[in-house]
Amino acid sequence: MPFSFTSSMRSVPLALPSAFPIDDATIRANDAIASHATRTDRCRLARLGRRAALILGLAAAVSQGAQAAQQATPTDGWQTAWATALQPVPRVAHAPSYNLAPALGGRTLRQVIRVQVAGAQWRLRLSNRYGDRPVSIDAASLAPAGRGAALAGAPLALTFGGARSISLAPGESRLSDPLTTPLRPGPLAISLAIDDKTAAPNTWHKLASQLSYVSSDDKTMDRDAAPFKVGPTSWLFIDALLVDARPPAGVIVAIGDSITDGMRSTLNANARWPDRLAERIEADPATAGRAVVNQGISGNRLLSNSACYGESLTSRFDHDALTLPGSRDIIVLIGINDINFQAMPPRAGLDCDFPHTAVSAADLIAGYRRLIERAHHAGKRIFGATLTPASLPADREAIRLAVNHWMREAPGFDGVVDFDRVLRDPAHPAALQRHYDSGDHIHPSDAGYRAMAEAIPLRFFSN
Template sequence: MKTGFAPVIAPLVAALAAWGALPAHAESPSGTWVTSWATTLQQIPQRDSLPALYRAPNVAGRTVRQIVYPTLGGTVARVHVSNLYGRTPLVIEAMAMASSAGGAAANEGDTAKVTFGGRASVSVPPGGALDSDPVRIDVKAGKPYAISTYMGAEQTMAAWHRVANQVNYVSRPGNHTSDPSIGAFVERFTQYAWVTGLAVEAPGASAVAAIGDSITDGMRSSLNQNRRWPDALARRLAQSQRADTAVIDLGISGNRLLSDSPCYGEALEKRFARDALGHAGVRTVVMLIGINDINFQAMPARSGLDCDFPHTHVDANDLIAGYRRVIAEAHARGVRIVGATLTPASLPADREAIRAAVNRWIRTGGAFDGVVDFDAALRDPADPVRLRAMYDSGDHIHPSDLGYATMANAVPLADLRAK
C-alpha cells in the first residue's frame, strides 16, 4: 500500500543526520501527542505606513517571552513554531520553557531548554513549520507557562496572532531565555508570534478545536483572564470528568468564511485544514463563522488600509455552500464538526435576514454532526436580533465575560465525543 510519506521522510532523516544524534531527553516518547494550547497566525499588513495597531515590536537579537495556558496536562511537551507568511528564514538562537511566576517572571527551578534536532538554534524557511524535540517538563492544565525565544540578530515579525488578550514581553538585546526575573523584559505586546502550538504526550486523550472569528477569539474579554468561551469550555470539561480533552482556540478576529483580508487572515475555508485539522489529537471541531461575511459586504471602502476588503457580496446560500465544503473536509479526515449558530449583532433588516436564514439551516439542515445554539443562548428574549444586556460587552456584537461563559455552558458535551 502506498502511503505517500516517503518524500517527506527522506529529507527529514537527512536533516536529522546533519544535526547529529538526538540527546536522551529528545527521544520521541511512545505515546500519543495531543495539542494542549494553540493559536493561529495572520499576516501583518504590508504597507509603508501602518496605524500603530498594526506595528510589530522590534525583536531582532532580543528574547520574546510568551505566556500560554495549556488545557491538558502531561510530563513531556513539544513546541510548534511556524514561519507562515515569513519572507525570510525564522532564526531562533535559543528557546526555553518554564512555569510562569506572573507577568514576565518565570520559575527558575523548572526551566527546560527547548531544542530542535538536538540543537539550541534552528532556521525555519519561509512558509515552513517545525516541532521541537520532546521536552521533559511538568505541564499542568490551566496553569501559565512562559515560552522564551531568543531571536536571530536580523529577525523581524511578519505574522502574528493580533488579538491575544494576553500580555507578552520583549527583552532588551540578548539571550534572556533562562532569566527568571522581569528586569530584562522592557516591552509589552498583546499578540502571539511564531509559537503556534504546545502539545503534550497524552495517550487516550483528544482535542476539541474551536475555530471562527472574534467571538471565538475572545474579543473584548478581560485581558490576561482567559475568559474566552473556549477557555470556559475547557474548564467545564475538566470539571465534568473530561480532563482527557484539550480545547484549543483557533479564532481570528475579523475572520470570514469565504474571503481573505489584509488584516484578518485567510478565509476560514482556506485555513481550516492547516489551523484546525493540522493539530495533533483533534477529533472534534466547533465552528462559529459567517457574521463578518454578512457585515463586511456593506462596509464602505476605505482609502489606505482597508481591512474589510474585499467587500464580497454574500447571501445565505453562499455561506451554506462554504459550510458544506468545510464539513466535507473535516469528514474526509474522520473529524466530527459541530456547527454554531451566528449570535445576534443588531444588524439592519437585510443583513439580519441572512443571519436568520443561515441559523435555520445550521439548526435543521442536518449537515453538521451536532449543533450548539449560541444565538438562543445569548439573544434578548424581548428583541431577538440583539444580545441580552447582561451578555453584551458594550458594542452590541461581542459578548461580555458572562456572555462567553454562557456560550461555553450552551455547548452539548455529548457532541464533543471523540470518534
C-alpha cells in the same frame, strides 16, 4: 472585527519603553471587519487588476509555500495541548502601527499561554508560515509562568535537532525535540531569544488578549521579571504546544472569528468561550484529559481572505483544524463578518475590508457544507454554532436568521450549539442581552462568553 487590545510597534528601541500602549484610540482605530468573496466574486476580482491580486493573492501564495516547506511531523501519541491560528502581517506601504508586528531582533520575547491538560513530555512548534525571509531563534525555554514576566519554576532549555538555535526558512514550521518535564494545567511561559539580524516578523496572531514581555539580550533562562518590560498583546513565532498523550484523548478545535478569539474579553483572564469550555471539559470525568484549542482569528470570514484578518476559514481549515495533531472534534462559529460589513465603503491605503462584495445566506450555507464534507472525509466530527446577535440592519439580520434556521433544521453538522438562543435578548432578538454585551453590541462580555461555554453539551465529546 476590531482588535481591542492589540498595539504593536515597528521596532522596539534598545531602551525599552515601560509598556506598549493599549488605549481606546487603538481600539477605535482597529474597528473594521472585512467582507467576503464567493467563487463568482473572485472571477470579478480578476478584472480588478494588480491591486486585487496583490492583496488577495498574498495569503494563498504564502500558504502554498508553507505547505511545501519542511515541517516536523509528530509520532503517534502526540496531541495539541495549546494552539493559536496564525495570520499574515499586512505587507503594504504606510500601514498603521497597530497593524505592524514589532521588530525584536537582539531581544528576548516571553509569551504566556495556558494549558488545561497535564503531561510529562512536550514539544513546541515554531512557525514562519507567512514569512518572506528567514527567522532565527538563538535560544528557547519553557517554564511554569508566575506573575507578570516572572517564572514560577526553573526554565528548561528547548532544543531543535540537538541544537539550542534554529533558523526557519520562509514558510517553514519546526517542532522542538521532546522536552521531558511533568507539568500540570496552568500558565506556561515560552521565552525566545531572537537573533539580532531577524527583522520584524510577517507572521503573527494579532489578538492574543494576553500580555507578553520583552527584554534586551538573551534572558531565556532568567526567572526574574525585572529585565522585562510589557510587550505586544500578540503571539509571535509560536503556533502550537504538543503533549505526549497515550492513549490520545482527542483535541476539540474551536475555530472562527473574533467571538471565538475572545475579542473584548478581560486581558490576561483567559475568559474566552473556548477557555471556559476547557474548564468544563477538565472538570467532567467523562471528558477530562481532552484539550480545547482556540483557532479563532479576529475579523476572519468564512469565504474570503483579507490582508489584515487572515485566510478565509475555508482556506485555512485543513491546517488549523483537520491536520492539527490529535484533532477529533471541531466547533465552527463564523459568518457574521461575511454578513455585517459587506456594505463597508472602500478605504484609502490599507483596506482590511477588501474585497467589498455582497453575501447571501445561500453563499454561507454552501461554505458550511464544504467544511462538513471535508471534516467527515477526514474522520472528524463537526459541530455548527448559530450566529450570535449583532444589532444588524434588517436586510443583514434576515441573512443571519436564514443561516441559523438552516443550521437548526437541516442535516449535515454532527450537532448544533445554539449560541444565538443563549445570548439574545428575548424582547429584542436581534440584540445581545445587556448582561452579555461587552458594549459594542457584537462581542459578548466575560459573562456572555461563559454562558456560551455552558451551552455546549459535553455529551458531544464524551466518546
